[in-house]
Amino acid sequence: MHPQGLEIVTVALDTAGAEAVRPWIEAANPDHPSLIDQAHLLDELLGVVNVPNGVWIDEQGMIVRPPEPAYPRRPTSFRRLDSARQDLVEGELSPQQRRAREVRGEVRKIRIEPEAYIAALRDWVANGAASRYTLAPDEVMRRSHARPPEVAEAAASFELGQYLHREGHADAAIPWFRAAHRLQPDNWTYKRQAWTLVDQEQGPNDVYDGDWLSDVRTIGAENYYPPLDL
């Protein structure tokens, strides 16, 4: 949609910074701005709580849709993985393989709506302010994440934790990350980021109370993203 006037900007929320995201960005070799947000500023400033999330910004710099789930297409990688391992019977799986299979089972239940999202995006690019998907400023603000005191404190806790982690004080960061998780449990970027720093697979660990599989099962995988409200 670039010829029609749409610019894409990707922002990686990664406390580990450029080296964590370099393989992905170099493989994608994008011709649009590709930025890195070590401090998760987009959580605090825009209300992002999960990825991928999209924000629409018009030509005047006005947000016309606040953060919402933004899958560009249906992922195929998990289906390929299942196919490759279909000859493995349950008893032959290692605990890691068994857990990975359970994670894939939950991922398949996650509701994603790429067709509807891309159709809406095309409509906005074609019609601008006249698009039915363009929201008025009051509605943009109303739909952005609520910020009661505990959510504001979660943002400060997470920022302090990631600052200490980046300064080389990984152990000191943990209580602040735990506080952020407790204060804003629906913020998956706070949780998944911190879990990744102790276990790339975001599995059970002795540092944090939660892990991806357990937390997703607690809320129900179908509630991992809110339904699109187009």
Place this chain on the structure above:
Amino acid sequence: MILKTLVVDAQELERRTGWVIKPEGACKGEVCVPLPTMTGTAQVDARVLAERLRMPLLHDEVHDVWCLGPEAGGHTLSSAVLPDIVLPDLEGNPFALRELRGQKVLLVAWASW
């Protein structure tokens, strides 16, 4: 915002939070909150901001570092105007989203994890 002392630089406050220190107080959009005992507009006490703007102020005692969080209440977006966000690219070059004025922009947040 991360603080080494409880003195907040007004320019940094504006850049990071959108709150502007003026003679009449701390202002964001159409809202101005009076601040007590102001002697200038270049620096302000983090404890005053925390109290008047309902911002959390956290302290890590071991490393003696503070964090002043965003104001509580309402919603994350208190305006539909895109905040002035500047972030680095892979090579560390800063990029300001305001440079994209005049185009429609799809901002996509993602992560490697």
